[in-house]
Amino acid sequence: MNTKEQKAIVCRDLTKRFGDFVAVDHISFEVERGEIFGFLGANGAGKTTAMRMLCGLSHPTSGQAAVAGFDVYRQQESIKRSIGYMSQKFSLYENLTVLENIEFFGGVYGLSDAKLNRRSERLITTLGLGQEARKMVGSLPLGWKQKLAFSVAVIHDPAIVFLDEPTGGVDPVTRRQFWDLIYEAAGRGITIFVTTHYMDEAEYCNRISIMVDGRVEALDTPGNLKHRFAADSMDEVFYQLARGAKRAAD
């Protein structure tokens, strides 16, 4: 138990079945506090399912996992208080303004009014959204929406934030800025758990795991992985592993 509390995430043989289909097949790994942990895999490899179990959105079929020291079976609501989450699909309210979104999500995570004011001011300045603060979120360009969604996901200073392909469809410059935000959050001690398709992004992570057909096939620092697979880039590592995949990407 003691070690578990040291780690941000501990995962032992975590499994999710949908009927006959084993979406996540006995995965085990640990994530350290303050770490930026990259969670890679082809489409359909089971990344999102695994992440949803860790966030308490989905019940595991078997295995154990603890997030921020809380059990994913029994303490889902406690987990939810200690994490932030940014889903694949953009999910702030498009028909609320930037400020209203911040206020809402800050509010439901129990920030006091004073804290809420301070944080939303800081957030708007950091993102340079001063002009847009009172505009509908729906009218912002995608890149800004994503940055805003991330900032909202960490507004309550969670222990861990889960990011599900946060930079999908975003231009390279914005992606770079997005990663600056991630580093800034990690600097505040927030553990980052991020899935991505972009192999250059994988290089920004402290450690990465690569999932193939529901299993974690590799887990190490980017440097070590490249070394082990004798590859020049993460791209190559990924191809070598994913080539063996049986599941069709969907």
Add this chain to the structure above:
Amino acid sequence: MKQLLVFIRKEFYHVFRDRRTLLILFGLPTAQILLFGYALSSEVRNINLGVVDFAKDPASQQIVSRVQSSRYFNLKEAIPTYDAMQRAFRENRIRAALIIPAGFNGDLRHTNRAQVQVIADASDPNAATTITNYLTGIIGDYQRELNATAALPYRIGTETRMLYNPDLNGSLNFIPGVLALILMIVCTTLTSVSVVREKELGTMEVLLVSPFRPILVLIAKATPYLVLSLLDFTLILLLAVFVLDVPVRGSLLLLFAESALFIVCCLSLGLMISNVTASQQVAMLASMMGMMLPTLLFTGFLFPLENMPLPLQWISRVVPARWYYLIVKAIMLKGLGFAAVWKETAVLVGMALALLGVSLRNFKIRLA
């Protein structure tokens, strides 16, 4: 041609894959037919009647027992006082009260003239009229029996013949109405919502950049609903004939042809709605609220059109279901031929052409 078939097949998949759509397509008509057939009747029966019998003599008891044996009334309780009666009305325990004054038998025997009072809860005015009629009838029968020996002179009798519906089968009236209603929902609502959904999801764009001509896109969208509507029509007809004993007196072929015409009319209306609305919610609310209630009200199957103020009667003329309702009644129940419905048919043809023209034009404009 082959492309078109592939396209139509895709539309069929869309419709049949969604269980809830099927619920509306086949569950709703079935439920409605059964409800109207077995549960809902405009007849007034099982009326909770309170008897306030201040007389409690042989004559009053005879009247009470006659009322009791009538199939229209439920005699729940004897009500002792006027106050108790008022309370029973307020609590909705009785719909009407029969008050027999003290000394009823004596009055009747000695002066040959007695009075009873009927109080009806006229918050439902038609029921009140009917209840009063029933009670007056029962008392009239009793009175005739008392006078059995003396025949009334100068009697005008009436022989009443019930045309088209001698058994007073309540189903006859609503079957054409339900047909119109269901076809309207299936064609108009489903078509408009499904097209708008494609617009919302962006798949419409894909179709529009494909080599299909816009008219083909429209045909493909509309075909499954045309087929489904005809299926629904057949289902309702079968239920009506075999479960509810509703006759089809006229030509079945003509009935089908007219129904197909009505369906095309509604499909065009649906396409038009989808052209002018941007979101599913608006399309739904527009077709449900905008179409449902007018169809219910203005076909004339629930409420007589001739009672409506003139402006509403004019509005009813632009509701396609109204014309279809008349056609179905004429062909199915009255056994009339095309000659009797050509005017209504012409109106529907005109509406269909106008609606189709407008929606096609809008469609092209959007493409340009």
Add this chain to the structure above:
Amino acid sequence: MRTLKFLLRKEFRQIFRDKSILAMIFIMPTVQLIIMPLAANYEVKNIQLAVVDRDHSSYSQQLIAKIGASGYFRIVADPRSFRDALRLVEGNRADLVMEIPAGFERNLVREGAQNLALSVDAINGTKAGLGAAYLTRIIGDFNTDVRLEWVEPGRFNPMATIEVTSLNWFNPRAEYRFFMVPAILVLLLTLVGGFLSALNIVREKEIGTIEQINVSPIRKWQFILGKMIPFWVLGLIVFTIGLTIARVVYGIIPAGSLLTLYVFAAVYLVALLGFGLLISTFSDTQIQAMFVAFFFIMIFILMSGLFTSIDSMPVWARTIAYLTPVTHFIEVMRMIVLKGSGLADVSRQLLYEGLFAVVLNGWAILNYRKTT
């Protein structure tokens, strides 16, 4: 509590921002409440009567004049033959045909009896039944007139006569709109509340924002309550608008206390919205939610006693009707508005409605899963 405050603020903002939906919430019921009672009028008046008068006597003229003056019938034509009259019926231009045979007056006077033939378009049973009943009553009155003309009053005395006097309570002039307006108000409230609540949660599912809610520490009951309260407030506003219209346009002033009315409406709305939210938690897309809501609301309305009396239903149907929240509210509306029933009089219905509210909302909360 604090979480709920933020949820409510968010919901209200979203509702008031969508002008087209907002317009529908308020304008649709207003317009329909003004129009529908005019259309939903089942006063049996203006029955179209065709008279085939083969007698052309003074009696036949008197009878026709008496019918015409009754106010129930409109004498539409004077066809020569029954065939012509039937054609009028076929073309929906006549509902009833009365044939006065040749020699009507002569036979009545000489032989003491004569029959008239009535033919009724019986496709619409109510209209046929009431029409024939009215006509028979008028003919009966005419009969009495004739008799009085020929018979010495003295000869009548041996006949026992029971006079029936009838009173219409709660709606003395038997105005149909008094019956319909309160019920139509319930109907509109049900449509607005039912559809909006059914579409609401599922909309968040469709656009994906529900995920963000589900990973947050928001409690399930907080979420459902946050959805419910705004619609509840809107519903009460719509209800108030409806009562105002009933008063201003139709002159209907509730005979009972407004407070009782609002207490019941408040409980009813909780039940109704719980039902809508329950559908919403079951559905994946807005279309599904709408269809399911539509299906049930349609059945609810048909069974509610709005158009046809519940007492006349067979037992199984009555059971279904009583398991429907709408039924009780329509009944109670008519009771309070027309009869002045008080809270004690409607306590049974209030209890039912309360049960619906608890069960439906409880079910909605249970069925809404933050974790799948």
